[in-house]
Amino acid sequence: MRKETLFLILLGALIYLILIVYGIKQVYTAPAIPPSKEIVITKPEDKIVIAHTEIFGSLERPQVIFDHKKHVEAIKKEGKKEWETCSVCHREKKEKLTRIKKEDEITKEKKTEERDVLVFEFPKKIVKLDKEAYKKAYHDECIGCHKEKLKEKKKAGPLTCGDCHVKEKEFVKIKYPLVEFDPKFHYDHETKLKERTGEKDCGLCHHTYDLKEKKLVYQNGTEESCYYCHDLSKKKRGPELSQIVKVTTEKRLSYQKTAHERCLSCHIKINKEMEVSKKKGEKAPPLECGKCHTGEYRTIADLEKVPRPDRGQPKTIFITQNNATAKEVYFDHSFHEKQYKTCRECHHERLKACKECHTVLGKKEGNWINAAQAMHNVFSERSCLGCHYNYVKSKKECAGCHFMIKPIDIRSLNPKETTCEKCHTGKTKPNVTSIAKLNPNQVKDIVKIDILSKEYKPVEMLHVKMINALIENSNLSKLATYFHRDEKTICLGCHHNIQKTEIDRNRAPLCRSCHLISSENPSSTKLISAYHLSCLGCHKKMNLDKGIKCEECHKESPKKPKEIVTEKNWKTIIKNTRNILQVWHPE
Amino acid sequence: MKKISRREFLKYLGSVLTLETIFMKSEGWSKEEKKEFYGLLVDITKCIGCRRCERACAEANGLPIPDISEEKNKEVFKTLRDTSTTQYTVINKYETEKGVVYVSRRCMHCNQPGCVAACLVKAMRKRETGQVTWDLNCIGCRLCMISCPFGIPKFEYEKAIPKIQKCDLCFDRFNKGLIPACVEACPTGALTFGKRRELIEEAKRRIKSDPDKYIPYIYGEYEVGGTCVLYLSSVPFEQIGFNTQLGYEPYPKYTTGFLYAVPFIFILWPLAMLGFRKAVEGGKKHREEEKKE
Numbered sequence: 084m085r086k087e088t089l090f091l092i093l094l095g096a097l098i099y100l101i102l103i104v105y106g107i108k109q110v111y112t113a114p115a116i117p118p119s120k121e122i123v124i125t126k127p128e129d130k131i132v133i134a135h136t137e138i139f140g141s142l143e144r145p146q147v148i149f150d151h152k153k154h155v156e157a158i159k160k161e162g163k164k165e166w167e168t169c170s171v172c173h174r175e176k177k178e179k180l181t182r183i184k185k186e187d188e189i190t191k192e193k194k195t196e197e198r199d200v201l202v203f204e205f206p207k208k209i210v211k212l213d214k215e216a217y218k219k220a221y222h223d224e225c226i227g228c229h230k231e232k233l234k235e236k237k238k239a240g241p242l243t244c245g246d247c248h249v250k251e252k253e254f255v256k257i258k259y260p261l262v263e264f265d266p267k268f269h270y271d272h273e274t275k276l277k278e279r280t281g282e283k284d285c286g287l288c289h290h291t292y293d294l295k296e297k298k299l300v301y302q303n304g305t306e307e308s309c310y311y312c313h314d315l316s317k318k319k320r321g322p323e324l325s326q327i328v329k330v331t332t333e334k335r336l337s338y339q340k341t342a343h344e345r346c347l348s349c350h351i352k353i354n355k356e357m358e359v360s361k362k363k364g365e366k367a368p369p370l371e372c373g374k375c376h377t378g379e380y381r382t383i384a385d386l387e388k389v390p391r392p393d394r395g396q397p398k399t400i401f402i403t404q405n406n407a408t409a410k411e412v413y414f415d416h417s418f419h420e421k422q423y424k425t426c427r428e429c430h431h432e433r434l435k436a437c438k439e440c441h442t443v444l445g446k447k448e449g450n451w452i453n454a455a456q457a458m459h460n461v462f463s464e465r466s467c468l469g470c471h472y473n474y475v476k477s478k479k480e481c482a483g484c485h486f487m488i489k490p491i492d493i494r495s496l497n498p499k500e501t502t503c504e505k506c507h508t509g510k511t512k513p514n515v516t517s518i519a520k521l522n523p524n525q526v527k528d529i530v531k532i533d534i535l536s537k538e539y540k541p542v543e544m545l546h547v548k549m550i551n552a553l554i555e556n557s558n559l560s561k562l563a564t565y566f567h568r569d570e571k572t573i574c575l576g577c578h579h580n581i582q583k584t585e586i587d588r589n590r591a592p593l594c595r596s597c598h599l600i601s602s603e604n605p606s607s608t609k610l611i612s613a614y615h616l617s618c619l620g621c622h623k624k625m626n627l628d629k630g631i632k633c634e635e636c637h638k639e640s641p642k643k644p645k646e647i648v649t650e651k652n653w654k655t656i657i658k659n660t661r662n663i664l665q666v667w668h669p670e
Numbered sequence: 671m672k673k674i675s676r677r678e679f680l681k682y683l684g685s686v687l688t689l690e691t692i693f694m695k696s697e698g699w700s701k702e703e704k705k706e707f708y709g710l711l712v713d714i715t716k717c718i719g720c721r722r723c724e725r726a727c728a729e730a731n732g733l734p735i736p737d738i739s740e741e742k743n744k745e746v747f748k749t750l751r752d753t754s755t756t757q758y759t760v761i762n763k764y765e766t767e768k769g770v771v772y773v774s775r776r777c778m779h780c781n782q783p784g785c786v787a788a789c790l791v792k793a794m795r796k797r798e799t800g801q802v803t804w805d806l807n808c809i810g811c812r813l814c815m816i817s818c819p820f821g822i823p824k825f826e827y828e829k830a831i832p833k834i835q836k837c838d839l840c841f842d843r844f845n846k847g848l849i850p851a852c853v854e855a856c857p858t859g860a861l862t863f864g865k866r867r868e869l870i871e872e873a874k875r876r877i878k879s880d881p882d883k884y885i886p887y888i889y890g891e892y893e894v895g896g897t898c899v900l901y902l903s904s905v906p907f908e909q910i911g912f913n914t915q916l917g918y919e920p921y922p923k924y925t926t927g928f929l930y931a932v933p934f935i936f937i938l939w940p941l942a943m944l945g946f947r948k949a950v951e952g953g954k955k956h957r958e959e960e961k962k963e
Contacts, residue, residue, distance in 0.1 A: 476882075603849075605711065605864040605872040612716075612859025619718060619858070632740055633720065 120254040127257045128152065129372045133205075138217050144244065145253040151372065157238075165370055166354035169347070172224075174207045175199050181293075182286055183302040201351065203343040260378030262342075265424050266389045267381060273392070279353075288345055292327050306394050307434045308427050309345075313338040321432050321440065321448050346375070383424060391420045394434075401510055404454055406443050410507040418561075429465050467506075471562060480556045481563065482624035484576030487617065505566060515565050521550060525589055534595060535611055539637035550574075577617060707781065707800035709866035709898035710839065710853065711873055712774055714910070715883060716860035719743065719761055719772035726855030727759045730840055750911065753777075755824045758837035759852055766905045773910050774861070776852075777802060777822045777837040778890060779898035784921030785814035785823055793834070794823075800866060800898040803838040810834070819894050819916050839898070866898055873902050895920030 124130075129152035134142060158168040182194045206220035225240070225247070232239035241247055277283050286301035292312065293300045312327050315337050320328060331337075350368040357367055369375055401411040419429075426434055440449030441457035449457070456466075463469040475481040526547060533541030553573050557563040567573060575581070578591045585592065598613040608616070622630045629635060674682075721738040728735045733756045747763035759776040779802045786794045786802065793808040804823075810832045814823045826832040840850035848854070849863040862869065870891060877884045889901035893916050901907070907914050 603864065605862045605868055606875060608859055611857050615718070615858040616716060634740070 122255050124255060124257050125260070125378075127259055127372070129155075130257055132255065132257050133221075135217065138212055139214055144248040145250050146255075147247045148249065148252045148255060148257075164354075164358065166351045166358075169201055169203075169351060169370075172205065172207060173201050173203050174209070176202050178299070180286065180290060180299045180301055181296075183300060200344050200348045203340065203347065259372065259376045262375050262377075263380050263424070265381050266386050266391050269392050270389055287349060292330060294323075294326055294330075304395050305434075306392070308425065309338060309341065310427060311433055313341050319450075321450070323448070324432060381424075383422065386424065387421060391417075392426075399512075402438075402458075404438050404443050407454070409503065410509040412506050413508055413512055429470075431465055474562060478560070479624065479626050480560070483553070483621040484573075486620060486624045487576075487579055513565075515568055521547070521554065521570055523547065526550065532614065535600070535614075536640070538640055540640050542636045576621075705798065707866040707898055708839075708844070708864065709779065709800055709869050709900060710776075710850065711862040711864070711869040712899065712901045713860050713862070713876070714771060714773055714901060714903040716858045717761070717772040717774060718858055718860075719747065719763060719770075720857060721746070721761055722855040722857060723759055723774060723852035723861065724757065724761060726851040727837075728757070730843065730851035731758060733757065753822060753824060753836070755826045755835040758835070762911065764905075764910045766909050768905050771903075771905055771910055774852075775911075776899065777839070778820050778893075779837075779839055780819075780894050780920070781896040781898065782894075782920035782922050784817035784819060784894075787922035787925065788813040788817035797841065799844065801839040801841045801844065802836075803841045804834055804836060806833070808833045817921060819913070819921055866896075866900075869900055873900060876902060889914075892918045894918070895923070 129150070131149045131151055132146055133149050134146040136142070154172075155165070155168050158171055159165060163171075176199075177197050178200045180196055180198065182196065206217065206224055208220060208224075210216050210220040226242055229240040229242055233242075273283070276287065285303060285306050288309075289306035290299045290301045291305065291307065292298075311324060312331050313336055315328065315332050347370065350370055354367050354370065357365060396416060398415075398417040400414050400416055402414050403411040420426075423429070432440065437457060438454065440446055441452055441454045442449070443454055445451040445453035445456075457463075458467050460466040461468050461472055464473060475485045528547050530544040530546045531541050532544060536542075550573060553576065554567075554570060557567045557573065574591055580597070581592055594613055594617075595610055598608055598610040600610050602609055618630070618636070721736065721743055724736050725738050727733070736757070747761075750762050751757070751760045753760055753775060759774060761772050761774045764771045764773060779800060781800075783794070783796055783802050786796050788794075790811055790813065791807050791809055793805045794814055795803050795805065797803060810825070812823075812825055812834070814834060815821070815825060823834045823836045825834055840848070840852075843850060850861075853861040853863040862872065864872075870888065873888045873891075877886050877888075883904055884902055885904065885906060887903075887907070889903070889907050889912055890897040890899055895918065901912070903910065
């Protein structure tokens with residue numbers, strides 16, 4: 084008896100403890116900012132939110148909105164230049180970079196240089212990632228400076244808690260528009276730096292991390308995008324890059340932080356040099372937030388004439404592989420470069436040739452995706468076929484025919500050798516100018532669709548006019564010209580699901596050859612539906628003004644086949660239907 | 671009453687059976703085909719909003735014929751309409767992120783209809799072939815209106831002897847071997863009539879063959895225990911006036927639990943309490959006896 088009661092008491096106590104621990108955990112893991120109360124500011128005017136949720140978690144006091152501009156102005160008033168203000172609050176660090184020149188690879192000439200970089204983190208001291216230490220560092224540096232100014236009897240910032248941790252601004256979220264370092268920016272920086280230093284030096288920004296010697300290395304000709312290593316998001320990467328990203332994550336070198344370090348350190352240096360040289364007409368590189376974070380972006384059309392970064396890539400290549408069975412593919416690299424803003428959109432892992440990771444059989448580096456998959460996957464945005472399909476889908480000129488030709492069909496159609504040969508040309512450059520003209524004797528001028536005409540007069544379709552418009556459309560695009568070389572390809576848009584050889588024999592099948600007038604099979608399309616879906620679908624997808632309304636195709640026929648019930652005689656007909664009803668349910 | 675001899679009875683039975691087989695064959699759907707639920711697949715992406723289904727419906731059911739000229743259509747589509755006693759099917763226009771979408775609504779013909787369970791006089795009936803039909807013995811109690819999850823049955827308030835009106839998926843036409851009038855009139859094949867099982871297969875095939883166009887969901891496959899009218903769409907169903915919060919439980923099931931509990935509460939519960947009392951009394955006596963000892 085005693086043992087049992089003791090056991091019960093212990094059990095009760097245990098449950099009570101579990102509940103308390105669970106409850107406390109619930110309270111303390113509540114989300115810091117409820118998304119419903121968030122106020123997003125997109126025009127920040129150089130203001131910064133100080134919250135450090137990655138260290139503090141949920142905050143005890145409201146976050147601080149820091150007016151960066153106000154502080155810079157205050158320091159400027161003390162007689163400092165704009166470029167001198169940064170080092171008041173931000174620390175400097177020394178960075179070592181080993182330069183290897185590609186020209187003398189045999190000697191492997193290495194030069195190690197040291198350069199100063201400003202680290203744009205706030206507590207100026209190096210603080211360990213700890214709640215208390217971080218809090219102390221912030222309070223020491225902010226309040227310390229404010230106190231000093233007060234001693235010097237200048238206008239100083241607040242000293243009490245509530246003045247910085249303002250309750251009203253608890254849920255404010257500041258979002259700066261991202262800076263897009265597009266090819267125009269890149270080209271401007273490249274030319275201006277060349278003017279300044281006299282030689283093309285990409286090592287000022289570009290480098291890679293040597294995993295063996297554990298230091299930064301720059302070799303000309305191997306420049307890559309910053310995103311490859313400094314994008315700390317947890318996406319899947321290859322074996323080499325994931326090791327490098329592990330290092331950058333350990334050092335907390337996010338893209339945001341490194342971009343500010345790299346850009347602003349250089350801008351400050353140039354500002355300083357210009358102070359000495361004082362050339363006229365030279366524009367100093369910007370240091371304020373709003374001057375880079377403009378929120379304006381260039382489109383691909385704006386960047387059409389801007390040369391893309393040159394790191395010795397070939398203009399045209401014949402894509403091939405070791406042990407490849409298919410013929411070479413002619414690839415105009417310089418043309419495709421201009422269809423994108425960045426190289427990353429195709430060279431997704433590192434700036435290397437595709438075949439280095441995607442071999443014929445697949446490799447660990449390429450996530451075991453072989454060359455055939457990498458080039459032909461219709462659902463990938465980076466593969467040849469996938470990108471071409473996305474292009475076709477996005478253009479309204481193409482959508483008229485291609486809304487019916489689906490990507491799955493490419494594989495299920497069992498592509499013939501002629502289909503492959505369009506790209507796999509071998510070592511000859513295909514010469515495609517424009518597609519041939521139509522032979523007017525081969526096609527009907529006007530097609531009369533009268534097989535279903537009952538209520539309306541037969542529909543007249545301007546067959547030749549339609550084909551000519553499509554050919555004209557096709558000639559405008561380089562991709563379309565390449566693939567619609569033969570004018571008979573255009574026929575396949577409407578006369579679909581057949582082999583082209585049938586059209587070559589001038590025997591294009593009619594719609595009614597396959598589409599039945601009435602059918603009970605749910606998967607087959609009836610003739611009337613086929614007409615409406617393909618005609619109207621094409622007209623709508625191509626955003627045409629004509630041929631959308633019923634009357635534009637259908638003219639009213641004088642005779643009406645059915646006795647149509649009007650509002651006058653509907654009551655008598657109801658009686659008739661009631662009689663029918665009573666036949667099948669006699670009461 | 672006159673007695674029927676054994677021989678005569680067999681004679682009649684044989685003649686009835688032969689006649690039935692002959693007549694069954696003359697009808698459009700053979701007996702075997704009649705065993706399954708039929709249904710309607712509405713492909714919203716194909717509808718062009720011509721309202722020919724509305725007109726065909728009115729013609730087939732003897733209702734006032736709507737004007738479906740293009741000027742009138744523009745006016746009609748300005749408001750969202752509901753089905754009514756004179757319109758068993760309506761098309762509504764929705765402006766969505768993927769452009770203009772036309773949605774044709776009618777009775778969903780649930781697999782286990784709430785209206786049939788609620789009807790007091792069995793005027794609403796679920797047919798073997800899937801249609802939910804209404805008979806003329808309706809007493810106008812309007813219980814079906816309350817029980818319908820889609821708000822389909824409509825009441826003739828303006829009439830002296832009012833009745834319920836709704837779509838019956840052209841049951842009389844079906845018995846003649848014809849497909850519903852709206853399906854026949856549809857010029858784009860947005861409406862497809864067929865066996866429900868085959869329609870689900872077809873809907874899945876369409877989603878698979880064009881994953882960009884369709885959202886991967888068939889409305890009506892599992893809603894309220896499945897419906898015979900199925901919908902395919904390119905935009906999420908919440909945006910085009912469909913209730914997606916209905917759940918997968920058939921509506922009659924909500925009441926069966928209660929109805930089965932009635933006998934237990936009125937008969938078994940008192941019995942159980944009596945038994946309990948007896949048991950307690952027995953215990954008391956036993957203890958008293960123990961005390962006496």
